Amino acid sequence: MTSQVLGGHPYSQPRETPRGWLVVLAAMVGVAVGLSPVPFYTIGMFAPELSKAFGWSFAAMMGSIGVQSAVVMVSGPLAGFAVDRWGPRRVAIVSLLLFGLCFMSLALSNGSLLLYYAQWGVMSVLGAGTLSAAWTRVVNGWFDKNRGLALGFASTGTGLTGFLIKPFTAWIITDYGWRAAFVAVGLLPILIGVPIILLLFHERRGLAATVGSNEAAEVEEYGLTLMQALRSRRFWILAAAFFLIAFALTAPTPNLENILKSFHFELAQIGRITASFGLAVIAGRIVGGWMLDRIWAPACAFVILLVPALGSWLLAGDTLSGQAALAAVLCIGFGAGFEFDLLAYLISRYFGQRNYGMIYGCFYTVIAFGGGLGPVVYGYAFDSTGTYGTALLIGVACVLTGSVLLLLLGAYPVFTAADAANPQQS
Incomplete structure (x- = not known):
C-alpha cells in the first residue's frame, strides 16, 4: 500500500529547475495555438462571412462547435493513449501540424454544410493531441512544490488567444478576405507552435536520460495504470464531481449576453461587462x-x-444592477479559469504519471459531456420559461455538490516503484 500525505507532496525528491519554466512557456504557446481556443474564439468572426457567402444560418454554423465537442469526447481519450504510448512532445508536434492544415482547409469551403462539418470532425480528431493532456503531463513532470502555479501559467494560453486572435482575424478578413483568414490562422500552430515546441518543450525524463540519470524517469512513471484507476473509488468520485462542475461552469458562459439582456441591459453595456470574463479566467x-x-x-x-x-446566484435574482452583473461575470470567469488546472493537478496527485494521458483523456470526455450539456439545458430553460433563474440555481447546486464530492478523495497517495505492479490501489 502507498503511504498517504494530506497537505504535502507525494514525491520526496526535489525536481524544480529554472528550465522547467521554459517548458511552461512552451506549453502556454502550445495551448494558445491548439484545438481548444482557436476555433472557439474565431468562429464568431468567420460566421458572418460564411453566412454571406453561402446563406448558412448562424445556428447551423455554430453547430460546428457541437461537432467538435462530440468528436473530442472520443478523440480525447485516444489522444491520451497516444501521449502515453509515443510521448507528449511527438504527439503535440504532429498534432499541431495537422491541426493547422485542417484549419487551413476550411478556406476551401464550397457551400456544402455537410462537408464543412466533416472538416471540423477530422480537425477534432487530428488536433486532439493539442489538448491539455500533452501539455499538463510534461509540466507535471517538471514541478512538484510549484506544480499548481506552473499549470496555471501554462493554461493562460487560452486567455491570450481570446485576447489576440479576434483582432488578428478581423484584420485579415477585412484586408484579404475570409479564405485568406482561414489560411493565416491555420498557419499559427505551424509557424509559431511547432518551432517553439521543438526548441523548448522537453520531458524531464528524456532530458535526464541524456545525462545518464534515472531519477526523473522513475518519478515520471510512478502511479496507476488506467485499469487500476478505473477500479479506484477516487476515479468515480472525481468523474461525478467534474461532470457537475463542468455543467455548472460551462453553461452560463455562452449564455451570458442573453442573461444580461434578460435584465434589460443595453448592448454596449453588455459588451463592457462580458469583456471582463477573459481577464477573470486568467x-x-x-x-x-x-x-x-x-x-x-x-x-x-x-x-x-x-x-x-x-x-x-447573483444572476438568478429578479433584479440585477450593473455592479452586481460585473461581479457575477468576474466570479463565473474566475471559476471557469480554475477548472482545467484543478483537474490536471488532481489527476497527477491521485493517479500519478504512469498512464496520465489516458486517465486525463477519460476525464476530458466527462468534462466535454457535462460542458456540452450545460448550455443546452440553460437555453431550453430560457425558451420554456423566459428566464434563466431556475437553471442558474440548479448550476449553483451542481457546483457546490461537485466541490463537496472532491472532499471525499482523501489524502494524496505517495507512489513508489513497488506500486507500479500493485493492482490493489484505491
Whole structure:
C-alpha cells in the first residue's frame, strides 16, 4: 500500500529547475495555438462571412462547435493513449501540424454544410493531441512544490488567444478576405507552435536520460495504470464531481449576453461587462494554481468554487444592477479559469504519471459531456420559461455538490516503484 500525505507532496525528491519554466512557456504557446481556443474564439468572426457567402444560418454554423465537442469526447481519450504510448512532445508536434492544415482547409469551403462539418470532425480528431493532456503531463513532470502555479501559467494560453486572435482575424478578413483568414490562422500552430515546441518543450525524463540519470524517469512513471484507476473509488468520485462542475461552469458562459439582456441591459453595456470574463479566467488560472501549491487541493477547490457559485446566484435574482452583473461575470470567469488546472493537478496527485494521458483523456470526455450539456439545458430553460433563474440555481447546486464530492478523495497517495505492479490501489 502507498503511504498517504494530506497537505504535502507525494514525491520526496526535489525536481524544480529554472528550465522547467521554459517548458511552461512552451506549453502556454502550445495551448494558445491548439484545438481548444482557436476555433472557439474565431468562429464568431468567420460566421458572418460564411453566412454571406453561402446563406448558412448562424445556428447551423455554430453547430460546428457541437461537432467538435462530440468528436473530442472520443478523440480525447485516444489522444491520451497516444501521449502515453509515443510521448507528449511527438504527439503535440504532429498534432499541431495537422491541426493547422485542417484549419487551413476550411478556406476551401464550397457551400456544402455537410462537408464543412466533416472538416471540423477530422480537425477534432487530428488536433486532439493539442489538448491539455500533452501539455499538463510534461509540466507535471517538471514541478512538484510549484506544480499548481506552473499549470496555471501554462493554461493562460487560452486567455491570450481570446485576447489576440479576434483582432488578428478581423484584420485579415477585412484586408484579404475570409479564405485568406482561414489560411493565416491555420498557419499559427505551424509557424509559431511547432518551432517553439521543438526548441523548448522537453520531458524531464528524456532530458535526464541524456545525462545518464534515472531519477526523473522513475518519478515520471510512478502511479496507476488506467485499469487500476478505473477500479479506484477516487476515479468515480472525481468523474461525478467534474461532470457537475463542468455543467455548472460551462453553461452560463455562452449564455451570458442573453442573461444580461434578460435584465434589460443595453448592448454596449453588455459588451463592457462580458469583456471582463477573459481577464477573470486568467486570474482564476494563476491564483487558483498558486493556492493549489499551498492548500490540500480538494479544500482549495471547495473554497474557490464558492466564487462561481456566488456569481450564478447573483444572476438568478429578479433584479440585477450593473455592479452586481460585473461581479457575477468576474466570479463565473474566475471559476471557469480554475477548472482545467484543478483537474490536471488532481489527476497527477491521485493517479500519478504512469498512464496520465489516458486517465486525463477519460476525464476530458466527462468534462466535454457535462460542458456540452450545460448550455443546452440553460437555453431550453430560457425558451420554456423566459428566464434563466431556475437553471442558474440548479448550476449553483451542481457546483457546490461537485466541490463537496472532491472532499471525499482523501489524502494524496505517495507512489513508489513497488506500486507500479500493485493492482490493489484505491
